Amino acid sequence: MAISSVCVLGAGSWGTALANLIACNGFAVSLWDRSAERIEAIAETRRNDRYLPGLTLSDAIVCEAELARAAAGRELMLLAVPSHGFADCLARLRACLQPPYRLAWGTKGLDPHSGRFLHQVARDCFGPEASLAALSGPTFAIEVMKGLPTAITAASPDMAFAEAVAALLRNAFFRVYTNDDLLGVQLGGAVKNVLAIAAGVSDGMGFGANARAALITRGLAEMMRLGSALGAKPKTLMGLAGVGDLILTCTDDQSRNRRLGLGLGQGRDLETVKAEIGQEIEGIGTARLIWALARRHRVEMPIVEQVHALLYEGVAPQIAVRKLLLREPKPEAL
Numbered sequence: 001m002a003i004s005s006v007c008v009l010g011a012g013s014w015g016t017a018l019a020n021l022i023a024c025n026g027f028a029v030s031l032w033d034r035s036a037e038r039i040e041a042i043a044e045t046r047r048n049d050r051y052l053p054g055l056t057l058s059d060a061i062v063c064e065a066e067l068a069r070a071a072a073g074r075e076l077m078l079l080a081v082p083s084h085g086f087a088d089c090l091a092r093l094r095a096c097l098q099p100p101y102r103l104a105w106g107t108k109g110l111d112p113h114s115g116r117f118l119h120q121v122a123r124d125c126f127g128p129e130a131s132l133a134a135l136s137g138p139t140f141a142i143e144v145m146k147g148l149p150t151a152i153t154a155a156s157p158d159m160a161f162a163e164a165v166a167a168l169l170r171n172a173f174f175r176v177y178t179n180d181d182l183l184g185v186q187l188g189g190a191v192k193n194v195l196a197i198a199a200g201v202s203d204g205m206g207f208g209a210n211a212r213a214a215l216i217t218r219g220l221a222e223m224m225r226l227g228s229a230l231g232a233k234p235k236t237l238m239g240l241a242g243v244g245d246l247i248l249t250c251t252d253d254q255s256r257n258r259r260l261g262l263g264l265g266q267g268r269d270l271e272t273v274k275a276e277i278g279q280e281i282e283g284i285g286t287a288r289l290i291w292a293l294a295r296r297h298r299v300e301m302p303i304v305e306q307v308h309a310l311l312y313e314g315v316a317p318q319i320a321v322r323k324l325l326l327r328e329p330k331p332e333a334l
């Protein structure tokens with residue numbers, strides 16, 4: 001299977017960087033966003049200053065404010081909208097696409113309405129014959145725009161489709177691995193955002209490198225426990241979409257989830273920090289959904305529990321940390 005044309009949905013940081021990558025690789029690509037104003041500005045200036053200031057985009061990207069026109073004749077739909085807009089975008093696409101349906105997404109998170117993984121939502125909308133793939137891994141959009149070396153995973157139960165999606169993105173600085181564990185790749189990308197908030201809180205409170213390393217390691221244990229309960233492959237979570245993205249977002253201040261945690265750890269107010277970041281912070285909604293999933297499957301996730309308590313129950317960071325440190329001692333096992 002070879003794919004040579006793509007419609008990217010979402011002209012935020014990630015959708016714009018992916019569209020630019022695909023265009024620079026020589027494939028036909030259209031870019032759509034729910035904000036017609038942003039699409040028109042990108043078409044005119046060849047920049048996306050709201051999300052990727054100062055960077056110039058490929059002239060080959062076709063900017064379309066109307067979804068039906070953006071999708072017309074394109075072989076692959078690539079969604080890079082936030083998880084809370086994912087189901088709605090699928091429904092809009094369903095109204096303007098004909099089979100065969102081929103969908104991929106760089107969205108990280110779960111559907112906030114149902115708490116389900118995005119492939120389950122896509123399957124319901126497009127049926128069992130649709131080709132589905134998720135892209136996930138340690139990938140800050142701005143570094144991809146700058147052509148800095150990056151590696152990512154393209155996951156689909158249909159490895160030929162995963163490879164076809166990978167082939168659109170792959171180049172000398174962007175390495176794409178394939179994986180058939182669609183669930184595991186999405187689980188890693190969702191849980192790491194919650195853990196990045198925890199790492200940010202720790203650093204914001206002035207804790208040191210010891211605490212950060214402990215949070216990353218025990219956070220990985222939580223991710224793997226949930227993965228095991230849901231049927232994800234442990235190897236996937238030890239790869240780019242699991243530990244790779246966890247390290248990136250827990251340690252680098254480019255991460256918006258980490259920056260949110262930093263602000264909360266410094267005692268600042270949630271709404272103020274959110275407004276200052278001004279971009280999508282997926283870990284906020286995901287903390288609620290992953291904590292609900294953990295309880296439903298009786299999986300112990302104490303770090304996720306405390307992030308949830310911090311965000312949704314008004315628990316102070318000092319109390320959350322105390323609760324984590326004073327848990328019942330136990331052997332160090334996954």
Ligand SMILES: NC(=O)c1ccc[n+]([C@@H]2O[C@H](COP(=O)([O-])OP(=O)(O)OC[C@H]3O[C@@H](n4cnc5c(N)ncnc54)[C@H](O)[C@@H]3O)[C@@H](O)[C@H]2O)c1
Pocket residue numbers: 010011012013014015033034035051080081082083084085086088089106107108109139140141142278279280282
């Ligand atoms: N930015 C990155 O480096 C990066 C990298 C990998 C994955 N992601 C993931 O990509 C997804 C998008 O994040 P982003 O960083 O591009 O966000 P962003 O904040 O940069 O941009 C958000 C975009 O989503 C659009 N949007 C907002 N609500 C919407 C809705 N309800 N329906 C349709 N569109 C909507 C906005 O118009 C905007 O174009 C997230 O799930 C994020 O975790 C981001």
Ligand SMILES: O=P(O)(O)OC[C@H](O)CO
Pocket residue numbers: 108137138139140193196245248249254255256257258280281282
């Ligand atoms: O800025 P964040 O925390 O949403 O992270 C962006 C990407 O998910 C990093 O892989």
